[in-house]
Every structure is written in structure tokens, then in C-alpha cells.
Amino acid sequence: MNIFEKGISWKSCVLILALCSFLVSCSKPIDRQNIEMLADQGDASSQLKLGRMYEEGKGVTQDYAKAAELYRKSAEQGNDVAQLSLAIMYEEGKGVNKDDNKAFEWTKRSAEQNNKYAQMSLGTMYEEGFSVSQDNVKAVEWYKKSAEQGYHQAQFSLGNMYDRGEGVARDLEKAAEWYQKSAEQGNEVAQFNIGSMYDKGEGVARDFNKAVEWTEKSAKQGYTDAQYNLGIMSLEKEGINTNSAQAKVWFKRACDNGHQDSCNNYSLLK
Template identity: 30%
Template sequence: MRDEGADLAYGLYQRGLYLSAFAVATRLALENNAASQTLLGELYRFGLGVPRNVETALSWYELGARNGNRDAAFQAGILYLDGLGVEKNQEKAARYFEQAAEKGHVLALYNVGLLYLSGDVLEKNPEKAADALLKSAKLGNHDAQFAIATMHSEGKGVAKDEILATLYFGQAARGGHDTAEIEYATRLLKGIGIKSNPHDAALWFERAAERGNAIAQNRIAQLYRFAKGVEADPLKAATWHLISKDQGFEDSSLDAYVKKLEPELRLKAEAAARIWRPVRSPRP
């Protein structure tokens, strides 16, 4: 059922009319409207239309959580987990994350999964971790997709299954997770959990390389050197190696390769590496 009052308050908030949003949300919050209580938490937390007060924000988040709002529970958990303006309390953070996770909050599910994996706050339980991470992954969380892929690859908390691991690495990669892009590319190159496809592997390595990942830059340099998945291109091989090297990634075999190139080609690669800048494509 739609909450028209809260919709009005959030509409004002989204348009930057914070004082009006505060007025509407306050009236509804005092009537125990959980969504409006959560919105007041946001306004106080970030000082939007009211003086910034994280403790007051937390009190509204906690009230919203008690009234069943999963976003309020998650935000209360974040404040307690990081000690942002309030005393750090990981046990309370875990309880709020679990409350939000039970209502299907995608980021809360991810955090609960990590807490079960680490065993620092919740008792270590890889199976429960996998269950929470899988739910978050299926809701589209790319970090959770990467995590559950890793667990399937290692057989940790779930059955070892390289096909499923590659499937989830691919989902995370398509969502812009740069480490997943490299892992997925490696699996495409070697045929792990998927039919080998050096051409597609090269595309994924180059995508991550263009966004600044030094490991991917090294890998695509090697592919251009050995004509694997791409046509041999000494200039691109040398350029990507030099870019990767500038970021601290050492590769003595590529050092030797570049050193043996014609001086004119080497100078072109050095010039290209100097002017190169990463392409920043934010995750969806």
C-alpha cells in the first residue's frame, strides 16, 4: 500500500526542498510513520535543512527500524559499525544489519554475509555467509556476486563449482567490478568454468586496463605481445606494459621485450604511456 504522506516528504527531499521535507516528515514521524522517521534520520545525518546531528539521526533511524523500516535498520547499522558520530558498537550494527537483511535489504544481506565470513562479530559460519551473499547477489549486488563466485571457486560454504563461479564472476564483471573483470577474463582465457575464448578475454582485460587496473594492463600487454585473442601489436604491448609499470607492476620479461624494440617504436610507446589517462566509468 502506498504511503502518500511519506511519498510527498521524499519528493520534496529529492527536489532539494529540505525545509519543506523536514516539516512534512516531522508531522508524519510523530504519528509513527516509519518511512518519515527514516527520512528525518537522513536530514539530521547530513545536515539538510537542519543542523547536522548524527546522534539525533541515529535516534530517528532506530525508531524507524523499530517500526519495521529496513532502510532505517541498515543506516543505524552503518553508524554503529563505523562509529560515525556515535560510539562504535559492532554487536548493535550486526543486529540492525540482520534486521534489514530479513526484509531483503540488498546491502544489509551483503554485510551480514561478510560478518558471518569473518567471525569477528557473528559466529563464523560460511554456510550462513553464502546464503546471505547469494541473496544479495541475486538482487544485483556486484560485490556480493564477486564474493559468492569466490566461495564457489574455493568450495567455501557452498559446493565447489567452477561453472557457477564463472557465472557470478561474469555478472560482477558486467556490473563494473574491476577485480571480477580480471578474474572473468582469466577464466575466459584459460577455459575455467566456461569454454575458452581468448578474444573475449582480451576485451575484458582491455576494459579493466583502460579504467586503470595495473594487473589488467599487464595481461593485455602480454596478449598483444603473443597475439593471443588479438592481433600482435608491439606498440600496444609496449604501451600497456609501460603504463602498468608506472603504477608499480613489475614484469621483467616485458621489460626485456620493450628494450629489444626498435628505438622509434619504443619512443612512441613511451609518449603514449605519458599521456594516457584512465577512463572512469562508474558502476551502474
């Protein structure tokens, strides 16, 4: 699996961080000559920015090898975003020979500098045993570091570890707490999970209205299981009026996304 794409488009977050948050406003024009001059003088941020230009082919001819070279120069100066970018190049084999060990090494170096995206990725590497011995305790450790910085995917992953009791004692209250934090930032799977916990009264007091609220938020983002559950809720559950027309809407959406049980239920309601 691509360790950098678990759950969401993780790499996109890195690109946004590098181009917008870490370097300059995205609204500012790129001054290639100035960037090249500063990069040649050893400025780590400019090396990172120029590397991104070569990786994406923006303002220059796309050249992955040059991108990787520039990322390395910046990374070796301690730039955490460049370290993470170089890790991705090694994981994908872009501009360098694919090398999972080096992907792990550079991810770890970035994570140790408190880069929350790298911390999330390192946690995933430990959870999946990617180029390192599988270790759920360390996975929880790194997920927590990222989650405490507010990264919603790490919050979801940490909630999942508490939910399953992997790398940590099972604790449904803590699972619900972290799912909630992630859900409030728009993570559709976390929204579905916290909705299910409210529905069942697991880790939180049972509250069917909140179950519907969070399940609907997830369903509206296209999460198929949430669409199916919302269809069921419209037909069977207490707390909302039975509404076969509304159930059909959600079963149809889930069916269109390939959910066979939803297709079956939709057919029965036609």
C-alpha cells in the same frame, strides 16, 4: 576492516537507495518542515529521511547523535534501510558508541527483510567472522540471497566462494556464471576474473577473444592487474596481433598505479 566497504563503496549504495529509490526522487526539493512534522508523527520513512539530513548536514546542522536517534525510531518500526543505516552508525561509532555486536544485529534484521545490501554485508560478516563465529556456509547463503536480487558485489562474492570452494563445493562453472553476471553490471574485478577464466578455459570454453574483451573492460576502469594482463596479452598471446605500442600503453597505466612488474616491462619496451 570496515565491513560495509568491502570491494566497492558499499555505503554509497545505501545512501542512494535511501535518498532516491526508497524515499523520493533525488530531483525533488527537500521540504524540511513537512519531513519534521511527519517524523514527529511517527512516519518511519520521514524519520529515515530526516536522519539522513542530520547525518549529512543537509538543510540542518550536522548532528550524528540526532541522525542515529532518528534511524533507531525508524528501524524499530521495521524500516529495513533505517536498520542498515543504524548498523553503519554502530560500526563506525557515529552518534553512538561503536558496537560491532549491534552493527551485526541491525544488519541481520535488515537482511531478514530482504534488503540486498544488508544481505551482502551479512554474508561478509560471516565470511570475515565479524562479531560472529566465522561461517562460510552462512556467508554463501546470504551472498546468494543478495546475488539473486541482482546485486553485483554479492554476485562477485558468490562467484569467489565457488571459485575457492569455501562454504560450498568448488565449482568453476558456477564461479564463472556468477562472475559473468557481476561483470555484465560493470564490476571491474569480476570482469578481470571472467577474462582470466576465458583465457585459461576454466569453467568456460577457452575463448581468447572474450578473454581480451573482458580484461580490457576491467583495465579501462583502472583495475591494475587487468592493465598488466592486457599488456602481456598484447605481446605474447594468440588471437590478437602482437602490438608493443599497445602493450606500452597498458604497462604504463599499470605502472602509474604502482604495479612494479608493469614498470619493469615498460622500461624494457622503451
